[in-house]
Amino acid sequence: VKIVRSIRKMQLLSRDARLRRKSIGFVPTMGALHAGHLSLIRRARLDSDIVTVSIFVNPTQFGPHEDFKKYPRMLSRDAALCRKEGVDFIFYPSAAAMYPKGDKTFVTVEDLSSKLCGLFRPGHFKGVTTVVAKFFNIINPDVAYFGQKDAQQAIIIKQMARDLHMPVSIRVLPTVREKDGLAMSSRNLYLSEAERRGAVVLSQAIREARQMIQKGVRNPRLVIAKMKALIRKKGNTRVDYVSIVDICGLNPVQRIRGKVLIALAVWMGKTRLIDNSTVEVPYA
Ligand code: PAF
Numbered sequence: 152v153k154i155v156r157s158i159r160k161m162q163l164l165s166r167d168a169r170l171r172r173k174s175i176g177f178v179p180t181m182g183a184l185h186a187g188h189l190s191l192i193r194r195a196r197l198d199s200d201i202v203t204v205s206i207f208v209n210p211t212q213f214g215p216h217e218d219f220k221k222y223p224r225m226l227s228r229d230a231a232l233c234r235k236e237g238v239d240f241i242f243y244p245s246a247a248a249m250y251p252k253g254d255k256t257f258v259t260v261e262d263l264s265s266k267l268c269g270l271f272r273p274g275h276f277k278g279v280t281t282v283v284a285k286f287f288n289i290i291n292p293d294v295a296y297f298g299q300k301d302a303q304q305a306i307i308i309k310q311m312a313r314d315l316h317m318p319v320s321i322r323v324l325p326t327v328r329e330k331d332g333l334a335m336s337s338r339n340l341y342l343s344e345a346e347r348r349g350a351v352v353l354s355q356a357i358r359e360a361r362q363m364i365q366k367g368v369r370n371p372r373l374v375i376a377k378m379k380a381l382i383r384k385k386g387n388t389r390v391d392y393v394s395i396v397d398i399c400g401l402n403p404v405q406r407i408r409g410k411v412l413i414a415l416a417v418w419m420g421k422t423r424l425i426d427n428s429t430v431e432v433p434y435a
Pocket of ligand 1: 279282
């Protein structure tokens with residue numbers, strides 16, 4: 152695996168691959184790779200001739216009081232994992248290069264970016280779409296891979312690629328979970344032992360919601376109330392939101408039918424975790 156720090160070099164490598172008619176699979180990450188990232192990399196490895204993984208803790212997607220400074224950075228470990236998975240290039244740019252002095256251009260997907268997590272993390276998705284658009288320009292991938300764990304992010308990026316006619320397919324792969332159900336996330340590293348044990352309540356709440364819906368409950372308020380009660384029973388938690396929304400517009404549904412997204416964001420102590428699941432209920 153070759154670590155590429157220069158934007159120009161990365162562009163030339165991608166152009167060279169294209170000239171040789173090689174397909175490019177791209178996995179954007181902020182590093183601290185876990186099994187969720189590895190599932191994306193493996194899929195990319197199966198699908199594409201060249202696999203590029205970006206590792207960049209993107210400052211513009213963090214709020215002023217968020218965890219940008221303490222976000223885990225472990226390049227040599229990540230590089231070893233990438234090498235083992237047969238990754239061709241790790242794109243590892245500096246923030247100064249990605250955001251040159253005097254830059255004035257940002258990419259925003261309106262509406263979708265201000266819902267769910269966007270309500271609690273203003274500017275977050277603007278940072279995500281801007282950096283992903285930059286990556287697409289630099290790496291020129293045929294396919295880019297995202298995890299369903301960040302469901303809202305994946306929906307927003309699909310919208311951006313569609314609206315801006317970006318010649319890239321967006322593939323979204325299932326959430327990878329720990330044995331007890333906790334969704335894999337680099338932020339799980341922040342959890343104390345007790346918080347880690349408690350964090351299982353997120354996936355439990357989602358499982359409970361799915362069961363209620365399977366049993367025929369169609370009133371989202373009942374499902375959400377049950378989920379919140381379950382979460383609150385665990386100490387040291389604070390709910391940002393628990394929502395059931397339509398999968399296209401991310402608007403809260405009045406009745407559960409068709410394909411809906413059950414999504415939540417919950418603080419375990421000082422760590423904000425998210426999880427979600429889609430459920431499909433036939434229209435009666
Ligand atoms: O999902 C992430 O890790 C980040 O939001 C992404 C897509 C790499 C952009 O910084």
